Amino acid sequence: MDRLFGLVEPFALKTITRFRRLVPFGAALENSGETRLVGSLPEGVAPLALAARSLLVDGLRKDRDSLKAVIVVEDVAVEALGSDAIRFTLEHRDGPAIAVFAPYTVGPWPMRRVDFGEGATDDGDRLVWTD
Numbered sequence: 001m002d003r004l005f006g007l008v009e010p011f012a013l014k015t016i017t018r019f020r021r022l023v024p025f026g027a028a029l030e031n032s033g034e035t036r037l038v039g040s041l042p043e044g045v046a047p048l049a050l051a052a053r054s055l056l057v058d059g060l061r062k063d064r065d066s067l068k069a070v071i072v073v074e075d076v077a078v079e080a081l082g083s084d085a086i087r088f089t090l091e092h093r094d095g096p097a098i099a100v101f102a103p104y105t106v107g108p109w110p111m112r113r114v115d116f117g118e119g120a121t122d123d124g125d126r127l128v129w130t131d
Contacts, residue, residue: 001090004028004071005100007035012073012086013102017114020106022075022086024053028060029069038070049075060128068093070128078103081120089124097124 007027015022025039040055041048053074060070069092078085078101085103103117 001029001069001071001092001098003035004069004090005088007037008071008073008088009102012088013116016075016086016104020112020114022049022073024049024056024072024074026056026060026070026072028063028067028071031066031068057127061130064093064128067128072127076101081117083117089127091124091126091128093129097126098122099124 004027008025012022023039023041025037027035027037029035038056038060040052040059053072056072060067060072069090071091072089074087076085076087078087081101081103083103083105085101088100088102089097090100091097099122101120101122103120105115105117107113107115
């Protein structure tokens with residue numbers, strides 16, 4: 001699970017810092033031990049983030065027999081944290097799902113600096129191994 005988090009976390013932080021938004025993406029740990037980045041980018045679909053997340057999760061579900069674990073990364077609003085956050089949902093086929101939140105705020109125009117707050121964890125929703 002640490003390998004998956006280490007694979008996606010730097011890219012997620014850089015993407016939020018540069019673009020102030022993030023299209024859902026993820027990574028998978030295959031039965032062979034290999035890791036790979038995964039994602040989808042639907043064309044002409046609004047809202048883009050919801051469509052991309054749906055395609056991403058559907059693809060991971062189809063491949064789940066060849067996977068040990070996955071991580072899905074998305075930009076969310078978290079009322080309990082009072083900010084937007086990057087949510088990393090880690091799921092192992094034989095264990096629970098865990099959600100890791102990296103809250104952030106975007107400063108005022110023109111600089112729009114991104115400041116990251118203290119992270120938080122919670123139980124995650126199972127996305128791939130749901131039955």
